[in-house]
Amino acid sequence: MADIMRLTDRVKVDLAQLIEMDNLRPGDKLPPAEQLCERFSVSRTVVREAIASLKAEGRLRSRRGSGVFVSEPKRVGGSMFMEAPQDIGEVLELMEFRMSVEIEAAGLAAERRTETNLLRIEQALAQFARRTAGTSLATEADRAFHRAIADATYNRRFRLFVDDMGDRLIPRRALRAGFTDEKDRADFLEAIQAEHRDIFEAVSRREPDRARAAMRAHLEGGRRRYREWSLANDLPLAGANG
Secondary structure: OHHHHHHHHHHHHHHHHHHHHOOOOOOOEOOOHHHHHHHHOOOHHHHHHHHHHHHHOOOEEEEOOOEEEEOOOOOOOOOOOOOOOOOHHHHHHHHHHHHHHHHHHHHHHHHHOOHHHHHHHHHHHHHHHHHOOOOOOOHHHHHHHHHHHHHOOOOHHHHHHHHHHHHHHOOOOOOOOOOOOHHHHHHHHHHHHHHHHHHHHHHHOOOHHHHHHHHHHHHHHHHHHHHHHHHHOOOOOOOOOO
């Protein structure tokens, strides 16, 4: 029995790899059991147990008289991204999560960036500077800067991360960040602008370690600013870690 269980686990992995390598989509049919037995050099019992296990996990499904098919991936309840950044604790958690992605993105950007990338980052910096006038919180310009850094990695996953975050990437507007006066708002944005420049300089000079350190300082600064702002406005910190 133990040997069968070990074989079943191996064939489960083999089946998952087959689905990926053969580019099978939800609704596509698996090869017949006889072919799977021959392909994986196991008995029908092992194949049947592996398929049953994957069906229990929702990755495969059977149609009576038709065979076994790839299932639609199950949608997991909730999301690692908050639906609405209204809780300051969730914002602080998300800022911490961003650090695990964007710090490395900054390092890769410093290694891989082109002159075109630098131009786009500079344009985002200039856009941010223009948006600091009046009552603007420069959220769009802020997101444009992080998107330009992600583009410079030449790994589309980083760009997808920024795009999927949407407005949640820069939550100060959703949180209705308030400032006691114009100087308070200007100081807030000038601190962000200075951190952006440090990141840009490191990327421009092709200094990956410095770029990572600058991005870390920027995101840690963001967490500190949101925490201080929440305390000043007596907002709950439920869900915050550290």
